[in-house]
Amino acid sequence: MSRLTPPPLGGLSRQLQRTRNSRGVGRDAARMPGAGGDSFVRETFTLPREAARTKAREWLDRYPKAAYWTSVESWRTLPEGDIEFTMRRLPSAD
Template structure:
């Protein structure tokens, strides 16, 4: 028979640092991580498609390595996505 240890013996870790990190990352729409600049959007489907086209026109893939890094379909036909590009063309 296995005895159960009450959860009170295992204190919860402090989450202040994680809360701060999440708050900062969600507050920045544009951020640079590594060599790339990223910008996140949350738009209706048609507006999301137009925003992506705008990025590819302004920052051509061949020069800036522009790409849609990630995208998710959210309820209500909302698309949440992150665009990524190099800061300048060679």
């Protein structure tokens, strides 16, 4: 039996780097919102826990996940008990 070896990834790595360089987007900038890395619309809220749940539900109802890829991108509990969260969605459905 022959052993399967993984393919070399050097060519893929070079291609990705060329693509990033041609768009003027560095490795860190590609991950940052609004830096040309993606086209998502984001909005950050700071609300009490129950109001935060209601607001997230409103977004998910208004912009269905199947069409807009809507999601809670990040969230955290603040020392005073409020929830800070960022909702993300595509600008329009196809």
